[in-house]
Amino acid sequence: xxxxxxxxxxxxxxxxxxxxxxxxxxxxxxxxxxxxxxxxxxxxxxxxxxxxxxxxxxxxxxxxxxxxxxxxxxxxxxxxxxxxxxxxxxxxxxxxxxxxxxxxxxxxxxxxxxxxxxxxxxxxxxxxxxxxxxxxxxxxxxxxxxxxxxxxxxxxxxxxxxxxxxxxxxxxxxxxxxxxxxxxxxxxxxxxxxxxxxxxxxxxxxxxxxxxxxxxxxxxxxxxxxxxxxxxxxxxxxxxxxxxxxxxxxxxxxxxxxxxxxxxxxxxxxxxxxxxxxxxxxxxxxxxxxxxxxxxxxxxxxxxxxxxxxxxxxxxxxxxxxxxxxxxxxxxxxxxxxxxxxxxxxxxxxxxxxxxxxxxxxxxxxxxxxxxxxxxxxxxxxxxxxxxxxxxxxxxxxxxxxxxxxxxxxxxxxxxxxxxxxxxxxxxxxxxxxxxxxxxxxxxxxxxxxxxxxxxxxxxxxxxxxxxxxxxxxxxxxxxxxxxxxxxxxxxxxxxxxxxxxxxxxxxxxxxxxxxxxxxxxxxxxxxxxxxxxxxxxxxxxxxxxxxxxxxxxxxxxxxxxxxxxxxxxxxxxxxxxxxxxxxxxxxxxxxxxxxxxxxxxxxxxxxxxxxxxxxxxxxxxxxxxxxxxxxxxxxxxxxxxxxxxxxxxxxxxxxxxxxxxxxxxxxxxxxxxxxxxxxxxxxxxxxxxxxxxxxxxxxxxxxxxxxxxxxxxxxxxxxxxxxxxxxxxxxxxxxxxxxxxxxxxxxxxxxxxxxxxxxxxxxxxxxxxxxxxxxxxxxxxxxxxxxxx
Numbered sequence: 001x002x003x004x005x006x007x008x009x010x011x012x013x014x015x016x017x018x019x020x021x022x023x024x025x026x027x028x029x030x031x032x033x034x035x036x037x038x039x040x041x042x043x044x045x046x047x048x049x050x051x052x053x054x055x056x057x058x059x060x061x062x063x064x065x066x067x068x069x070x071x072x073x074x075x076x077x078x079x080x081x082x083x084x085x086x087x088x089x090x091x092x093x094x095x096x097x098x099x100x101x102x103x104x105x106x107x108x109x110x111x112x113x114x115x116x117x118x119x120x121x122x123x124x125x126x127x128x129x130x131x132x133x134x135x136x137x138x139x140x141x142x143x144x145x146x147x148x149x150x151x152x153x154x155x156x157x158x159x160x161x162x163x164x165x166x167x168x169x170x171x172x173x174x175x176x177x178x179x180x181x182x183x184x185x186x187x188x189x190x191x192x193x194x195x196x197x198x199x200x201x202x203x204x205x206x207x208x209x210x211x212x213x214x215x216x217x218x219x220x221x222x223x224x225x226x227x228x229x230x231x232x233x234x235x236x237x238x239x240x241x242x243x244x245x246x247x248x249x250x251x252x253x254x255x256x257x258x259x260x261x262x263x264x265x266x267x268x269x270x271x272x273x274x275x276x277x278x279x280x281x282x283x284x285x286x287x288x289x290x291x292x293x294x295x296x297x298x299x300x301x302x303x304x305x306x307x308x309x310x311x312x313x314x315x316x317x318x319x320x321x322x323x324x325x326x327x328x329x330x331x332x333x334x335x336x337x338x339x340x341x342x343x344x345x346x347x348x349x350x351x352x353x354x355x356x357x358x359x360x361x362x363x364x365x366x367x368x369x370x371x372x373x374x375x376x377x378x379x380x381x382x383x384x385x386x387x388x389x390x391x392x393x394x395x396x397x398x399x400x401x402x403x404x405x406x407x408x409x410x411x412x413x414x415x416x417x418x419x420x421x422x423x424x425x426x427x428x429x430x431x432x433x434x435x436x437x438x439x440x441x442x443x444x445x446x447x448x449x450x451x452x453x454x455x456x457x458x459x460x461x462x463x464x465x466x467x468x469x470x471x472x473x474x475x476x477x478x479x480x481x482x483x484x485x486x487x488x489x490x491x492x493x494x495x496x497x498x499x500x501x502x503x504x505x506x507x508x509x510x511x512x513x514x515x516x517x518x519x520x521x522x523x524x525x526x527x528x529x530x531x532x533x534x535x536x537x538x539x540x541x542x543x544x545x546x547x548x549x550x551x552x553x554x555x556x557x558x559x560x561x562x563x564x565x566x567x568x569x570x571x572x573x574x575x576x577x578x579x580x581x582x583x584x585x586x587x588x589x590x591x592x593x594x595x596x597x598x599x600x601x602x603x604x605x606x607x608x609x610x611x612x613x614x615x616x617x618x619x620x621x622x623x624x625x626x627x628x629x630x631x632x633x634x635x636x637x638x639x640x641x642x643x644x645x646x647x648x649x650x651x652x653x654x655x656x657x658x659x660x661x662x663x664x665x666x667x668x669x670x671x672x673x674x675x676x677x678x679x680x681x682x683x684x685x686x687x688x689x690x691x692x693x694x695x696x697x698x699x700x701x702x703x704x705x706x707x708x709x710x711x712x713x714x715x716x717x718x719x720x721x722x723x724x725x726x727x728x729x730x731x732x733x734x735x736x737x738x739x740x741x742x743x744x745x746x747x748x749x750x751x752x753x754x755x756x757x758x759x760x761x762x763x764x765x766x767x768x769x770x771x772x773x774x775x776x777x778x779x780x781x782x783x784x785x786x787x788x789x790x
Contacts, residue, residue, distance in 0.1 A: 039071035059137040091115035123148035131165040211243035270305040364440040375439035387495030394493040399506035405444035486514040490524040554774035568625035635674035656685030715748025
């Protein structure tokens with residue numbers, strides 16, 4: 001079995017795509033002024049593209065006490081439902097509207113509130129449309145699978161709901177503004193100003209340019225010689241003012257005020273009231289006399305402040321004030337500033353959404369620390385800086401692997417293991433500087449980048465602090481667990497170093513430390529350098545090995561679960577090196593993937609399999625198949641299809657006798673081209689198997705975009721069947737496969753208990769050591785014909 005080296009590339013791609021859709025949504029909000037167009041755009045151009053198949057938007061009619069369905073999408077475009085109207089207190093939608101709290105329903109059949117309108121629904125997610133504390137309606141999505149919706153679905157749908165709510169209120173505010181403007185000149189001026197503000201919301205590259213441009217527009221619409229924009233922290237109750245104009249002059253310095261400084265100000269008064277406040281003339285003094293707020297500085301003749309909600313932590317406010325007795329702000333001005341405040345909110349929420357998605361892309365979801373991509377980025381920047389300074393300082397990379405972590409996962413479960421990792425990360429985070437980068441590379445492997453140090457003498461104290469901090473056992477869910485880590489260290493001391501090589505060296509040092517026992521530390525040295533050099537030599541030996549016929553195929557039977565009949569083999573490559581002896585595929589396959597040699601090696605293996613099938617011609621059962629696992633990189637050129645067709649023609653293979661597998665973690669970049677390749681292979685009867693299903697990120701995308709025929713359930717899931725009961729994930733995969741009419745092969749069947757459990761399911765085929773290990777061609781044929789190992 002070959003394994004690709006894909007990490008979480010597909011997750012990054014998905015999140016980047018979400019960010020792109022949200023950005024496009026934010027930009028499109030500028031041009032949309034009609035509510036019906038807005039609702040249709042959100043369902044068809046935003047929610048649908050984000051992966052929600054069945055979705056409806058309901059808007060409340062408080063006078064009639066109903067929720068009106070204003071737009072909807074369905075997975076099947078030919079389905080057209082009449083617009084629904086439901087009671088404001090009915091169903092899950094009604095409950096979410098009344099409570100203002102989003103809900104994920106894993107199984108609606110168990111929820112008495114569910115209104116069965118569309119049928120064939122098991123999961124539901126409903127998010128309220130809330131603006132300034134008022135629930136306007138709900139976005140409701142449904143799915144035919146149980147437990148379909150996750151926290152990620154909730155997060156992205158909440159972002160859409162927040163932006164939609166603001167836009168709904170904005171549209172209504174604009175409508176109200178239009179109704180109140182009676183003078184044509186002012187109406188034209190206002191329209192021009194609002195258009196400029198809307199354009200500014202999407203065109204501004206930085207928040208500073210947005211604030212400056214906003215003020216330039218505002219002062220053409222109303223007196224704004226004194227204006228500021230502030231953000232109020234609800235927890236600390238402090239006020240931050242990123243932009244302020246005093247007497248027409250911009251103050252560059254960011255101003256921050258503590259709770260004690262601003263609690264008795266007119267701004268906080270307006271924020272606490274959660275509504276726009278307009279004060280003219282003597283009214284200001286009356287507020288002071290009533291104790292609403294204190295006089296801070298000179299008393300203005302007219303004061304107008306409009307607060308706006310941002311999120312659970314922050315509120316915002318925009319304030320204009322005038323000390324000129326000839327200037328008094330009006331209700332028109334209040335409406336205008338209210339509109340402006342919503343534009344600010346749109347921009348800020350867009351920034352927050354971008355920051356949140358960007359953080360997800362560059363950080364580990366479990367621990368919250370940096371991921372591999374961010375570490376490499378920081379290390380590359382640090383290395384480049386070495387060439388721009390005469391500073392003698394260097395950088396160190398520590399590669400950490402937690403000892404015996406797999407045992408914790410296997411014995412106590414992944415939930416305990418995850419909590420253990422999070423706790424360890426919190427502990428180690430206290431042992432390093434804020435400027436150091438702490439990253440999770442995957443599983444239980446982590447790295448720490450120490451920049452601007454003098455050498456090992458600065459690294460050793462950090463390691464000692466980490467060891468001391470991990471000395472005491474950690475209590476996780478009533479389990480007292482002892483943490484220890486093996487650490488490898490490598491240095492970057494010149495600007496010609498490469499980040500991936502430094503990581504490679506630190507990794508090699510860590511494995512050396514791990515070989516010496518628990519809790520050891522090793523610095524990268526010449527011996528390790530030679531070992532890495534040996535890997536480079538192995539790279540050159542791969543090509544030589546193909547030329548000298550050093551690679552051979554071993555065959556593992558694939559059998560029917562119910563009867564045990566052998567219906568095919570998986571061909572697995574083995575390398576007998578003339579000098580090094582047997583070399584494990586785990587050692588040379590990843591190297592071949594990294595160097596690109598995997599393409600030539602795969603073609604070599606496919607030809608070996610075709611030759612063997614030709615030798616077995618006429619002796620194999622009808623429809624017998626041999627499958628070969630290949631790299632997903634082959635699906636970038638039609639030449640791969642030509643090669644397979646040539647094998648069928650040259651070796652006169654029965655149609656469908658030679659099939660291919662790809663691992664789920666392998667990333668196919670051009671799905672349309674891949675589909676064309678697979679369709680071309682249909683002329684030979686070639687079927688595509690998706691290997692290691694359930695272990696990667698790309699599977700669901702592959703299932704509906706590629707003509708896949710067979711799913712192979714990864715061994716890690718089959719291992720969980722030893723208890724004698726079916727595993728929910730295995731059951732879910734089988735249900736999915738049945739719905740999509742895929743055949744299923746269970747990999748790694750090693751015990752009779754696992755086989756007995758699978759016999760109670762719809763799984764058709766199996767593969768594993770219980771029946772036979774991979775074996776040479778002659779032994780495999782004997783086993784096929786006699787049922788015995790020779």
